[in-house]
Amino acid sequence: MGYIYPGRPIANLVFKALTISTQSHALSFFSEFKLAHYMKIAPRSMFVAQVTGTTISSIVSVAASWWLLSAVENICVLEKLPKGSPWTCPGMTVTYDNSVIWGVVGPMRIYYPDGVYSKLLYFFLIGGIAPLLIWALSKYFPEKKWIKSINIPNILGGASVLLIARAVNYWSWITVGVLFTVIIYNKYKDWWTKYNYVLANGLDLGVAFQSLLTSATLQINGDMITR
Structure with missing residues (x-):
């Protein structure tokens, strides 16, 4: 989105809310289904529990947010909060920083074509080649069973969390x-x-x-x- 609409932080935030957040929740749903499979919970029952929990948590989160915004004086305003106040809203700061980095500055000035970190894009190529390399090694050395256990997506994905x-x-x-x-x-x-x-x-x-x-x-x- 930073490439499509450079200099527009709000567009970047909306795009993130509708894509990355949805994707992360979908992946969480799948991981919970895997856990339910191990625990021998019926998929339909698990899905109902997931939808119910998501609905309740969404309502509670929105209600709690509105209540805090109206109940806590100067919430999220660091200059006006007393020293040691817990209501500094660090998550809001991260969201604001992301909108500035990817919406205002933009990936063009960070990665390609004008960025100083353009070489990081080679990792897309590495991520695509690495699984093929593992597959080729498992075919070339069939006696080494442990090679098939190497899972590049799990290794790289695990590092991301x-x-x-x-x-x-x-x-x-x-x-x-x-x-x-x-x-x-x-x-x-x-x-x-x-x-x-x-x-x-x-x-x-x-x-x-x-x-x-x-x-x-x-x-x-x-x-x-x-x-």
Whole structure:
């Protein structure tokens, strides 16, 4: 969209909302269907649960946003907020930065033809050739069964979801990954088969519930709410 409408940040935001967000939600739906398959949940029941949850979360998110905008004085305005206020809206800052980078500056000045990062576009070619290379190696060395297990989309896609944070977050991610996908998988495969995905979703739900509980009990108080 930055190439089609250069210098138009709003058009870029709308395009992102209608394409990238929709794609990410669709991929999440598919991953949940895979989990339901392992747990022997009927696809129709899973789809109903997904649609119901999405509908409820959308309504709650919009309602909570409107309530906060009307209840918290100077929300998202860093210059007028008191020191230490949690209502700085970091997500809004990221969205604004994206609209400036891809809508105002534009990919022409970042990548091709005038950008200093134009060589990064070669990775599109690398991403297309790498799976073919793995396939060719598996045919040339049929006795090496492990070559077929190399999945380039998973390797590159997994790197895209790494935390944008400090080194301690990476070590936590690596520790949990090695523990459950190497040690427990090899030594306690029956437990891993039965409970690994359930535990993963339980941890995600725990983080979401704890965030909601923390916001409701610690971050919202009389000093922050004006009416």
